Structures are given as structure tokens and as C-alpha cells.
Amino acid sequence: MFDSLPLPPHQWPSMQPGWVWLCGAGPGDPGLLTIHALNALRQADVIVYDALVQECILDWAPQAEKVYAGKRGGKPSALQRDISLSLVELARAGKRVLRLKGGDPFVFGRGGEEAQTLVQHRVPVRIIPGITAGIGGLAYAGIPATHRGVNQSVTFVTGHDQSGNVSSPNWKALAEGSQLLVIYMGMKHAAQISAALIENGRSADEPCAVVCNATMPRQQVIETTLGTMAADIEASGLEPPALLCIGRNVLMRQVLDWQGQMGGEAVRDMDPLNMDAVAAVA
Numbered sequence: 001m002f003d004s005l006p007l008p009p010h011q012w013p014s015m016q017p018g019w020v021w022l023c024g025a026g027p028g029d030p031g032l033l034t035i036h037a038l039n040a041l042r043q044a045d046v047i048v049y050d051a052l053v054q055e056c057i058l059d060w061a062p063q064a065e066k067v068y069a070g071k072r073g074g075k076p077s078a079l080q081r082d083i084s085l086s087l088v089e090l091a092r093a094g095k096r097v098l099r100l101k102g103g104d105p106f107v108f109g110r111g112g113e114e115a116q117t118l119v120q121h122r123v124p125v126r127i128i129p130g131i132t133a134g135i136g137g138l139a140y141a142g143i144p145a146t147h148r149g150v151n152q153s154v155t156f157v158t159g160h161d162q163s164g165n166v167s168s169p170n171w172k173a174l175a176e177g178s179q180l181l182v183i184y185m186g187m188k189h190a191a192q193i194s195a196a197l198i199e200n201g202r203s204a205d206e207p208c209a210v211v212c213n214a215t216m217p218r219q220q221v222i223e224t225t226l227g228t229m230a231a232d233i234e235a236s237g238l239e240p241p242a243l244l245c246i247g248r249n250v251l252m253r254q255v256l257d258w259q260g261q262m263g264g265e266a267v268r269d270m271d272p273l274n275m276d277a278v279a280a281v282a
């Protein structure tokens with residue numbers, strides 16, 4: 001369908017040989033690509049893509065050579081350097097290079113590192129943001145990232161560090177100050193993360209959701225609590241990619257699980273946070 005459609009009238013940038021466009025592909029659903037991404041897909045000579053990019057998105061660029069650059073454990077930092085340098089080489093060979101990454105390239109995507117290497121090698125770059133999983137994925141699960149009266153801030157956290165161990169942000173500060181925590185790459189370390197948050201004062205009863213394969217047809221959501229999250233993940237057998245979402249916003253899913261409702265499920269509670277009562281008193 002898109003092959004025959006023109007882009008909407010606008011001064012769309014044209015990709016020049018020797019350039020690298022570093023572009024987010026969104027969390028999975030191809031409909032969440034930006035028009036700049038689509039414009040890039042149509043012009044690229046070569047697409048260097050990550051594991052989280054859906055294959056069907058690549059089908060929209062039949063003219064382009066496709067190079068898979070997903071990480072498969074081992075030595076991520078060495079491999080990352082190879083990827084960045086291969087982008088430099090492709091650009092120097094005069095290709096129009098599209099570097100396509102899941103979500104947003106600058107959110108836990110190492111986009112900054114790649115762009116920096118390109119600039120250091122005098123390769124011109126354009127950055128195209130994408131919808132990050134922590135926002136788009138939550139929306140597909142029916143969880144608003146902010147909800148008036150519930151949270152005035154939302155914090156994105158990575159659950160693991162460069163070597164694959166549990167990450168070491170200031171869990172105490174996060175537990176005390178972050179009203180909604182959205183944790184990327186946290187599934188494997190869910191037990192340690194919830195223990196760290198509970199140890200620092202969060203309630204074991206706090207609502208949590210694990211949003212797996214968000215925005216894709218195989219999306220699955222576990223509704224749980226901080227105290228039972230790790231055991232529920234284990235029992236579910238679900239695998240990454242997944243987001244851990246910790247905070248009362250999760251309760252909004254009881255009214256806003258729009259995907260479930262499309263499948264015929266009933267609304268469980270029209271006002272799960274009891275905001276009507278709060279508004280009536282105020």
C-alpha cells in the first residue's frame with residue numbers, strides 16, 4: 001500500500017550519498033514509524049538494523065541492502081565499535097546509509113555513541129527520533145505515562161549495565177523520588193530491582209505491570225505488584241523485550257486496556273484510582 005502512496009506534500013529531505021541517517025523505528029508496530037523514517041526507508045542504499053526492528057518495516061525498502069547488526073551477547077562494547085566503524089565505511093563508500101534502531105535511538109539505544117563516532121570521522125549525520133518503548137509500549141498497554149493527580153514525573157531506568165549485571169542507579173533516590181518507574185532491560189533482574197526498591201521504602205503492594213513485546217501482535221501484559229513481580233515473570237515464562245512499569249498509573253489499565261476491549265473484554269473499573277471522589281472533595 002505504501003509503495004504507491006506519495007508522502008504528504010512537504011519539503012522532505014533527500015538523502016545524500018555519504019550521509020548516515022540515524023533513525024528510530026518505534027517499539028514494533030510499523031504504524032508507529034515517523035514519516036521521516038518512511039522517507040528514509042524509501043531512499044536508503046543500505047539499512048543497518050537492530051534486533052528489535054520488525055522485518056516487515058524493512059520490506060518497505062526493497063531497493064536497499066539490509067545488514068543485521070543485532071547484538072548476541074558476548075562482548076557488546078567491541079561489537080558496538082565495529083558497528084559504528086562499519087557505518088563510517090559505508091558512508092565513505094558513498095552509500096546513503098540508514099541506521100535503524102528500535103524505539104528512539106537516543107533512549108538506551110547507544111545512538112549517541114554511534115553518532116559521536118560518525119561525527120568524529122567527519123561523516124554527516126541526521127537524527128530521526130522514534131517513539132520509545134517506554135512511552136508507546138505503555139500506551140498500548142493502556143497505561144498513561146503521566147496522569148494528573150497521580151504522578152508529576154516519570155523516570156526511565158535501565159535495569160542492566162554494560163556488562164549485563166543489574167544496573168546500579170541510586171535505587172534509594174529512585175524509590176524515594178520517582179513516582180512512576182519505567183525500567184528497560186529489567187526483566188532478567190526483576191527480583192533484584194524489586195528488592196532494592198522495597199528495601200528503600202516502596203510498598204510490596206505497589207501496582208506493577210510487565211509489558212512484553214509491546215505494540216506487537218504478540219504483546220502480553222502481566223499485572224502484578226512489586227512484591228510478586230519477579231515470581232510472576234518466572235511463572236509466565238515470558239521473555240524480553242519487556243518493560244517493568246512500577247507505580248499507581250498501572251491501575252489505569254483497568255479502564256484503559258483498549259486492546260483487551262477491542263478483543264471483547266469488559267472494562268474492569270471505570271475509575272480505578274478513585275479520581276472522581278478526589279475531584280468531588282477538592
Ligand code: SAH
Pocket residue numbers: 026027028052101102103104105106107108109131132133134137183184185186211212213214215216240241242243
Ligand atoms: N531505544 C529503545 C530501547 C532499546 S533497549 C527504545 O527507545 O525503546 C532494549 C529494551 O527496550 C528492551 O530490553 C525492553 O526493555 C525495551 N523494549 C524495546 N522494545 C520493546 C517492546 N516492543 N516491548 C517491550 N519492551 C521493549
